[in-house]
Amino acid sequence: xxTSTEPAARMTGAxxxxxxxxxxxxxxxxxxxxxxxxxxxxxxGVSQPYVVRLFGTKRALLVETYxxxxxxxxxxMSAVPAGPQADKQMALAYTLLLDDRDLLRLVVLGFNGGVDxxxxxxxxxxxxxxFRLFRERTGADPDAARTFVxxxxxxxxxxxxxxxxxxxxxxxxxxxxQCVLAGTGEAA
Numbered sequence: 001x002x003t004s005t006e007p008a009a010r011m012t013g014a015x016x017x018x019x020x021x022x023x024x025x026x027x028x029x030x031x032x033x034x035x036x037x038x039x040x041x042x043x044x045g046v047s048q049p050y051v052v053r054l055f056g057t058k059r060a061l062l063v064e065t066y067x068x069x070x071x072x073x074x075x076x077m078s079a080v081p082a083g084p085q086a087d088k089q090m091a092l093a094y095t096l097l098l099d100d101r102d103l104l105r106l107v108v109l110g111f112n113g114g115v116d117x118x119x120x121x122x123x124x125x126x127x128x129x130x131f132r133l134f135r136e137r138t139g140a141d142p143d144a145a146r147t148f149v150x151x152x153x154x155x156x157x158x159x160x161x162x163x164x165x166x167x168x169x170x171x172x173x174x175x176x177x178q179c180v181l182a183g184t185g186e187a188a
Contacts, residue, residue, distance in 0.1 A: 020044045020051055024065040029105035033115055037061060059116060066119045069106050070126040073097060077133045086137035087148070094152055101159060108160045111153075154180055 011019065023044035027035045037058045041048040055061040076093040080086055097103060109115050110123030127149060134145040158164075163177050 016046070017054055020046065020054060020061075021065055021068055024061055025069065025102050025106055028062060028065055028109065029102035032109065033062065062116060063118045063122075066106065066110055066122055069103050070110075070122050072103065073107065073126055074129050074133070077130055077137075080133075080137050082137045082139075087134070087140065087144075090134055090137060090148070094155075098155065098159065104156050105160050108156050151180070 020040065024040045027040045027043050031039060037051045037055075038048045040061065041051045044051070051061065055064060073094075076097055077090055080089045080093055107123070107126070110119045110126075113120050130152070131145045131149050134140060134148045135142070138144070140148075158177055158180060163173055164181075167174055167177070
């Protein structure tokens with residue numbers, strides 16, 4: 001048996017916090033707001049009292065998890081430079097976010113006005129900023145920016161209800177999926 005003489009590296013407080021937020025993203029995305037701090041703690045491999053000590057309440061953990069997700073989306077949109085290809089680059093940046101289904105499912109929670117007032121405010125801000133960034137980066141008119149945001153929201157909904165995993169069950173839904181996702185590389 002070989003043993004290491006070096007102690008296992010301990011996580012910093014910031015690393016542990018990030019670990020808990022990553023677990024919270026998965027747990028809230030999959031279980032909704034009914035998920036508990038105990039569920040998050042188990043997913044993160046820490047104790048529930050530790051989660052509460054870091055975040056205070058489940059609500060505070062949810063809000064911080066949601067804030068982080070919104071910041072990630074806006075960072076992806078903000079990274080696109082203004083110019084003639086900005087519309088395609090913003091669509092690509094958004095498409096790359098589609099790989100993280102938990103991110104998208106979590107963000108959809110914010111569009112239910114009854115979840116939490118602060119989460120709803122973050123959702124509104126993210127929608128508005130995405131609209132503004134698209135117009136600013138592309139020079140597009142309000143209708144084109146609205147279409148970009150609306151297309152993104154429809155993609156979120158389709159992915160959130162696992163439409164791709166239920167292909168063949170409803171021809172009308174299949175047609176919608178093909179129509180919406182045709183240019184994203186997501187369509188089957």
